[in-house]
Amino acid sequence: xxxxxxxxxxxxxxxxxxxxxxxxxxxxxxxxxxxxxxxxxxxxxxxxxxxxxxxxxxxxxxxxxxxxxxxxxxxxxxxxxxxxxxxxxxxxxxxxxxxxxxxxxxxxxxxxxxxxxxxxxxxxxxxxxxxxxxxxxxxxxxxxxxxxxxxxxxxxxxxxxxxxxxxxxxxxxxxxxxxxxxxxxxxxxxxxxxxxxxxxxxxxxxxxxxxxxxxxxxxxxxxxxxxxxxxxxxxxxxxxxxxxxxxxxxxxxxxxxxxxxxxxxxxxxxxxxxxxxxxxxxxxxxxxxxxxxxxxxxxxxxxxxxxxxxxxxxxxxxxxxxxxxxxxxxxxxxxxxxxxxxxxxxxxxxxxxxxxxxxxxxxxxxxxxxxxxxxxxxx
Ligand code: SF4
Numbered sequence: 001x002x003x004x005x006x007x008x009x010x011x012x013x014x015x016x017x018x019x020x021x022x023x024x025x026x027x028x029x030x031x032x033x034x035x036x037x038x039x040x041x042x043x044x045x046x047x048x049x050x051x052x053x054x055x056x057x058x059x060x061x062x063x064x065x066x067x068x069x070x071x072x073x074x075x076x077x078x079x080x081x082x083x084x085x086x087x088x089x090x091x092x093x094x095x096x097x098x099x100x101x102x103x104x105x106x107x108x109x110x111x112x113x114x115x116x117x118x119x120x121x122x123x124x125x126x127x128x129x130x131x132x133x134x135x136x137x138x139x140x141x142x143x144x145x146x147x148x149x150x151x152x153x154x155x156x157x158x159x160x161x162x163x164x165x166x167x168x169x170x171x172x173x174x175x176x177x178x179x180x181x182x183x184x185x186x187x188x189x190x191x192x193x194x195x196x197x198x199x200x201x202x203x204x205x206x207x208x209x210x211x212x213x214x215x216x217x218x219x220x221x222x223x224x225x226x227x228x229x230x231x232x233x234x235x236x237x238x239x240x241x242x243x244x245x246x247x248x249x250x251x252x253x254x255x256x257x258x259x260x261x262x263x264x265x266x267x268x269x270x271x272x273x274x275x276x277x278x279x280x281x282x283x284x285x286x287x288x289x290x291x292x293x294x295x296x297x298x299x300x301x302x303x304x305x306x307x308x309x310x311x312x313x314x315x316x317x318x319x320x321x322x323x324x325x326x327x328x329x330x331x332x333x334x335x336x337x338x339x340x341x342x343x344x345x346x347x348x349x350x351x352x353x354x355x356x357x358x359x360x361x362x363x364x365x366x367x368x369x370x371x372x373x374x375x376x377x378x379x
Contacts, residue, residue: 030075053086060091061094064095100116104127110155117160125193157188165191190230211367296310
């Protein structure tokens, strides 16, 4: 276990062509909130074709058989799934690490938190998208959501359940990130999980921060990670890994010419120096990451809405290993534009979901990265 309380076994090497590092199951799409960025365009009622309890248990078995990746129950609002804790208990008893990401509504009761603790959930994640009611409630589309979230977090702490804060970074909160970082510390979160907005679902492109702002956020996060007691992880911010590598090289005064930023060497080097305490290789849509929707559709991620199969028709492992789309996503040499020639493509690779959302092509370059690959500078 490291200083931030992480099990080193979480960093076990995984062959991402065979098994994911993390599997997200959208247990329901029902939700009472109206978040402006919602990728799922959630509805108030569960879909009639939602996976049944029995199908859910079978899905958990299938996920477990893929080298027991981390399992996250998401939504919609997962609290609206009545058998949620039965499913969680089943997974935990198999030896899986399970966390949930419910919306902070009155459906989150003390009894449910006690149940979460009793069944042995690893972590409970709440979303906070701003350090004040004005910013958070506007983003979540619900007045009172900020105060309710803080109330629920207090109850969570009374039960000593580890807290994760999820934040979507967008134009709405870009100017308030310092305050947000302090709030995450004050709330005693063990993890700050940052999502860089992808313009899909209800999220609009004009709400995304620019490429320059992404770079500033990553450099700031790199420094923040050193001083804060919580860990920081990014989703749809693959170029954070590139920034971390660059900063480490600067700090250690390494001779750039002696570091061959070629595919395997860069990857190996990244795993040694990144210090992010996460998957040793870059996790990207369909590459170490898999998403199963409420009706069993399999997607590279919740932010890359291309169906590659359905667990009612095929085994999850067959879909994950054999889908031609997933195979393409896992091959950085197929990427187009600057991501395709970038020396960081195996370490970073850019967000495939953002590339798809902006260009319609999941192999295109991440349009929100300002880095110019070495080969393009020299030519
Ligand atoms: S150009 Fe692409 S691969 Fe290179 S750092 Fe930027 S996003 Fe990553």
